[in-house]
Amino acid sequence: MSFDYGDFSFSSKAEMLEKSRDFWNPGKTDFWVEAGVPLVIDRREGYYVYDMSGRRLLDVHLNGGTYNLGHRNPEVTAAVTAAMNHFDIGNHHFPSLARTALAEALVTTAPEGLTKVVYGSGGGEAIDIAIKTARHATQKRKVVSIVKAYHGHTGLAVGTGDDRFSKLFLSDRPEEFPHVPFNDLDAMEQALLGRDVAAVIMETIPATYGFPLPEPGYLEGVKRLCERYDALYIADEVQTGLMRTGELWAVTKHGITPDILVTGKGLSGGMYPISAVLVSERAAGWLTEDGFGHISTFGGAELGCIAGLKALEVCNRPETRSMVHYISDLVGRGLREVQAAYPDWFVGIRQNGVVMGLEFAHPEGAKYVMRHLYDNGVWAIFSTLDPRVLQFKPGILMTPELCEDLLDRADVAIGRAWAEVRGARGARERVSA
Amino acid sequence: MTGPGPEEAAGVPRARQMLERARWAARSFGRYDHDSVWRVVEAVADVAEAKAQEYAEWAVRETGFGVVEHKAVKNRLCSRGIVEAYRDEDLVSPRIDTSRKLVEVARPAGVVLALTPSTNPVSTVYVKVLFALMTRNAVVVSPHPLARQVCTDAARALASAAEAAGAPCGVVQVVDEPSIPLIDALMSDERTDVILATGGVPVVRAAYSSGNPAIGVGPGNVPVLVDATADLRRAAEKLVTSKAFDNSVLCTNESVLVVEDAVADRFLRELQRCGAHLLTPEERDRVREVLFPLARFDTALVGRSAVAIAERAGVRVPPRTRVLLAPFDLVVDEEPLAREKLCPVLGVVRVASAARGIRAATAVLRIGGAGHSAVIHSSDPATVMAYAAAVRVLRVVVNEGGSTGSAGFGTGLAPTMTIGTGFVGRSSLGENLQPRHLVDWTRVAYSEDPSEVFPSFEGLQPWDSVAGPMPPYPVASNLVTAAGAAPVPAAAYDDEGAPALRDEIRRLIIEELTSIVKG
Numbered sequence: 042m043s044f045d046y047g048d049f050s051f052s053s054k055a056e057m058l059e060k061s062r063d064f065w066n067p068g069k070t071d072f073w074v075e076a077g078v079p080l081v082i083d084r085r086e087g088y089y090v091y092d093m094s095g096r097r098l099l100d101v102h103l104n105g106g107t108y109n110l111g112h113r114n115p116e117v118t119a120a121v122t123a124a125m126n127h128f129d130i131g132n133h134h135f136p137s138l139a140r141t142a143l144a145e146a147l148v149t150t151a152p153e154g155l156t157k158v159v160y161g162s163g164g165g166e167a168i169d170i171a172i173k174t175a176r177h178a179t180q181k182r183k184v185v186s187i188v189k190a191y192h193g194h195t196g197l198a199v200g201t202g203d204d205r206f207s208k209l210f211l212s213d214r215p216e217e218f219p220h221v222p223f224n225d226l227d228a229m230e231q232a233l234l235g236r237d238v239a240a241v242i243m244e245t246i247p248a249t250y251g252f253p254l255p256e257p258g259y260l261e262g263v264k265r266l267c268e269r270y271d272a273l274y275i276a277d278e279v280q281t282g283l284m285r286t287g288e289l290w291a292v293t294k295h296g297i298t299p300d301i302l303v304t305g306k307g308l309s310g311g312m313y314p315i316s317a318v319l320v321s322e323r324a325a326g327w328l329t330e331d332g333f334g335h336i337s338t339f340g341g342a343e344l345g346c347i348a349g350l351k352a353l354e355v356c357n358r359p360e361t362r363s364m365v366h367y368i369s370d371l372v373g374r375g376l377r378e379v380q381a382a383y384p385d386w387f388v389g390i391r392q393n394g395v396v397m398g399l400e401f402a403h404p405e406g407a408k409y410v411m412r413h414l415y416d417n418g419v420w421a422i423f424s425t426l427d428p429r430v431l432q433f434k435p436g437i438l439m440t441p442e443l444c445e446d447l448l449d450r451a452d453v454a455i456g457r458a459w460a461e462v463r464g465a466r467g468a469r470e471r472v473s474a
Numbered sequence: 475m476t477g478p479g480p481e482e483a484a485g486v487p488r489a490r491q492m493l494e495r496a497r498w499a500a501r502s503f504g505r506y507d508h509d510s511v512w513r514v515v516e517a518v519a520d521v522a523e524a525k526a527q528e529y530a531e532w533a534v535r536e537t538g539f540g541v542v543e544h545k546a547v548k549n550r551l552c553s554r555g556i557v558e559a560y561r562d563e564d565l566v567s568p569r570i571d572t573s574r575k576l577v578e579v580a581r582p583a584g585v586v587l588a589l590t591p592s593t594n595p596v597s598t599v600y601v602k603v604l605f606a607l608m609t610r611n612a613v614v615v616s617p618h619p620l621a622r623q624v625c626t627d628a629a630r631a632l633a634s635a636a637e638a639a640g641a642p643c644g645v646v647q648v649v650d651e652p653s654i655p656l657i658d659a660l661m662s663d664e665r666t667d668v669i670l671a672t673g674g675v676p677v678v679r680a681a682y683s684s685g686n687p688a689i690g691v692g693p694g695n696v697p698v699l700v701d702a703t704a705d706l707r708r709a710a711e712k713l714v715t716s717k718a719f720d721n722s723v724l725c726t727n728e729s730v731l732v733v734e735d736a737v738a739d740r741f742l743r744e745l746q747r748c749g750a751h752l753l754t755p756e757e758r759d760r761v762r763e764v765l766f767p768l769a770r771f772d773t774a775l776v777g778r779s780a781v782a783i784a785e786r787a788g789v790r791v792p793p794r795t796r797v798l799l800a801p802f803d804l805v806v807d808e809e810p811l812a813r814e815k816l817c818p819v820l821g822v823v824r825v826a827s828a829a830r831g832i833r834a835a836t837a838v839l840r841i842g843g844a845g846h847s848a849v850i851h852s853s854d855p856a857t858v859m860a861y862a863a864a865v866r867v868l869r870v871v872v873n874e875g876g877s878t879g880s881a882g883f884g885t886g887l888a889p890t891m892t893i894g895t896g897f898v899g900r901s902s903l904g905e906n907l908q909p910r911h912l913v914d915w916t917r918v919a920y921s922e923d924p925s926e927v928f929p930s931f932e933g934l935q936p937w938d939s940v941a942g943p944m945p946p947y948p949v950a951s952n953l954v955t956a957a958g959a960a961p962v963p964a965a966a967y968d969d970e971g972a973p974a975l976r977d978e979i980r981r982l983i984i985e986e987l988t989s990i991v992k993g
């Protein structure tokens with residue numbers, strides 16, 4: 042079997058993996074092979090991806106919501122295909138047709154008070170823009186984030202996250218980026234007390250940390266503290282936005298209007314890289330003072346804007362909203378049934394809409410479940426910063442059949458993972474006895 | 475989410491998504507028990523009835539067809555009337571047949587695509603929506619473009635009433651901007667479980683060639699035979715009232731009067747007494763010319779009043795004229811007046827005997843209207859029987875007006891707005907369309923072997939009593955457990971996220987949060 046993709050080809054999957062190691066990223070390549078998920082995504086369609094071997098996987102990783110609308114969503118694909126007859130990336134210095142149109146669409150559907158849009162080409166860049174914007178507006182430098190936060194790996198964003206990624210590149214700056222524990226308002230207040238904080242950056246539900254849910258009143262409390270101590274509230278909606286919680290932006294479910302809102306990933310339906318920062322009038326000053334303050338050739342590429350317009354339209358449809366509510370009800374109920382069968386193993390379901398984290402009673406429990414799901418035709422990823430928790434992210438346009446199928450597979454995989462863990466434990470106990 | 479990409483016309487992908495949402499709704503609705511379903515049906519009928527007059531006015535304003543008072547009557551018949559007529563027919567609960575050792579479990583069609591006409595716009599929306607709800611189906615209404623505004627408003631009103639009464643969100647939806655490519659796409663989409671096609675022949679044929687199950691019916695062309703034994707005064711009243719009803723836009727309205735010579739003059743006088751105007755041959759020619767320019771019916775005259783048509787033809791008639799009588803000699807296909815006329819012009823043919831009359835009526839149906847309906851006014855059961863056996867229709871209304879009589883209002887026929895024309899009328903449906911046509915039954919059959927005891931299924935109910943919004947609003951799971959699963963009502967689905975309603979949801983969530991935090 043040979044793999045011919047037109048302009049390039051591989052003679053086998055083994056050869057491909059070998060070259061991936063040689064020319065691209067040996068660490069990542071080996072990691073997945075060793076984790077028992079030797080996935081090389083080939084064909085993709087709807088909520089399915091296909092490994093080079095032809096194996097089909099139901100995708101509930103969706104790259105954190107990038108494929109919310111499914112892979113190669115026909116509407117987005119059609120929009121971008123048509124746009125390519127007229128548009129390209131565009132010239133980032135000039136007023137632009139598509140950028141303006143998407144900006145207007147984002148502002149009119151956003152919580153009141155967010156009035157301007159700044160574009161990036163990825164989530165990290167957008168986070169950097171948000172931080173720069175907050176610093177400019179407040180003329181302060183510190184940005185508070187939560188312990189185990191993940192906001193991307195660009196220059197400033199990486200500072201808000203786990204040491205693992207900043208220290209590696211000698212980019213940790215603890216004095217500028219204090220981290221406080223999640224769900225701890227006292228710690229947050231301590232960090233803000235000095236009034237020297239430009240912004241608190243907060244993912245509405247911290248994805249990479251396994252979607253721990255904000256305790257009732259926590260985010261609202263953080264927002265109040267921001268107001269009290271004159272810091273801006275940056276809502277990172279890169280994963281939680283775009284209707285995944287049953288509202289366009291999850292933060293609105295908390296009644297919060299952030300000063301800055303960041304979106305990326307699913308914004309363009311996974312067809313063209315683009316990210317956006319929605320800013321309030323208060324924070325938007327630099328756009329008037331020095332409009333060239335943030336320059337990014339690809340930021341807000343016009344083809345990405347076209348994709349974004351379509352994706353945003355689809356996300357905002359009443360049909361979509363309604364479907365998300367149905368999907369989260371069905372999948373949530375189904376998972377609770379599975380949970381009832383394995384109470385000692387499947388110990389928690391964190392859910393807000395189709396944002397879901399499944400907790401297992403083992404420090405690396407989610408890795409076991411991930412592997413068994415993979416063996417049963419489902420691709421879901423463990424949480425990098427809390428591998429007890431599996432990220433389980435059904436798409437927002439799933440059909441009832443697909444959801445039922447997903448639940449059947451999950452039921453079996455969770456059971457098998459439990460048997461494996463228990464078996465291993467049993468063996469250990471036998472050894473130590 | 476599926477479906478071809480690039481070439482789809484504007485609006486089509488979203489319309490396909492309506493079908494997907496409808497599937498979700500149907501999936502939920504299919505689990506409702508009888509009482510939960512009927513709570514929805516009653517609530518929808520209440521709203522429909524309350525808005526009968528408003529929509530009658532709107533429909534006439536928008537389409538120019540018909541008569542406001544009559545449309546209001548029809549809207550009431552098609553809301554309150556329909557609900558009363560089918561109240562006792564349980565199409566939800568399992569049926570148990572001990573003698574045949576059978577249990578039957580209802581299986582709704584799923585997603586009903588309802589195409590509605592311009593002539594009876596709101597009444598048809600009402601009926602199709604109510605039938606769908608009675609049988610736990612989701613319905614997507616695609617109105618005729620000529621009646622788009624009133625129908626979308628009506629369907630929306632019914633949808634909100636349904637959801638407010640606990641129906642699943644999206645159980646009733648409506649296409650805002652119907653177009654030919656869009657309707658084609660919906661009809662052939664595999665998510666459509668059954669098409670209810672009411673409209674012209676092309677729409678019905680398209681429904682049948684879509685590849686999906688369809689119920690569409692053929693056109694009518696209703697002969698009415700008045701024999702010498704008829705109660706002429708009563709027959710005249712019924713006939714004129716029926717012909718004038720909503721200016722003849724119901725496909726069940728009488729098209730050609732066939733009257734026995736012996737009573738013809740007297741009967742025509744009776745008709746005139748009731749407000750019919752008998753056209754002279756010369757006037758008739760002018761009316762024919764206006765109705766059938768180039769031998770094709772001018773659809774601009776559908777549902778216009780007798781006075782308006784007379785005026786168009788340059789015929790002077792008294793202002794209270796309700797029906798124009800257009801005599802002609804021979805029922806043949808080159809005579810336009812022998813065809814279907816959706817306006818208050820009644821062809822009149824005199825015949826020597828009842829037997830010849832039956833032949834003439836048969837000829838009317840050769841020209842059009844096969845399988846549809848016919849009317850007879852007679853007190854002779856032998857003639858009625860001979861007539862019924864001869865005319866190729868599936869309902870013969872006796873001594874009653876055809877317009878409402880064949881539609882099951884004022885007769886023992888099933889009340890409906892869709893008249894099945896059967897095989898002879900190129901339809902899969904021979905009866906009046908009823909709720910039961912939208913549900914299948916899973917039949918559980920036990921062995922006939924006497925040693926196999928048929929157990930008792932009494933009290934076994936597979937369906938759920940539903941309270942609260944469906945689906946529940948997606949509240950974060952840590953709030954659900956804390957608050958004892960109190961769901962926040964979901965609203966605003968069809969308001970494109972109207973800020974007021976979004977704010978309302980926010981307010982409710984905050985309220986809930988506050989109570990949790992305080993508690």
Ligand SMILES: Cc1ncc(COP(=O)(O)O)c(C=O)c1O
Nearest residue numbers: 163164165191192193277279280
């Ligand atoms: C919450 C959140 N913010 C920001 C980012 C960074 O986005 P990107 O990878 O496009 O730079 C991610 C990526 O995973 C994310 O999950």
